[in-house]
Amino acid sequence: MNAHQTLLPVQAKTTAHIAFSKAPSGASYVSRQEVGYPFHLGRTLKLPQDPPGMAAIYLQS
Incomplete structure (x- = not known):
C-alpha cells in the first residue's frame, strides 16, 4: 500500500x-x-527550380 x-x-x-x-x-x-518541439519551421523560400508561385519550406528537428 505504501510501496x-x-x-x-x-x-x-x-x-x-x-x-x-x-x-x-x-x-x-x-x-x-502548429509545430512543436522538436521541430522548427523555417521561412518560406523561393528556389529557382520551383514552379511559379510555389513556396518551399524547411522543417528542422
Whole structure:
C-alpha cells in the first residue's frame, strides 16, 4: 500500500501541422502552422527550380 511507485513520463505524439494558401498574386504561403518541439519551421523560400508561385519550406528537428 505504501510501496514506492515509479511514474514514467507521458509520451506525447510529436506532430507538425502546416497549411498552405494561395495569395491573390498566385504565390503560395504558409497560412497556418502548429509545430512543436522538436521541430522548427523555417521561412518560406523561393528556389529557382520551383514552379511559379510555389513556396518551399524547411522543417528542422
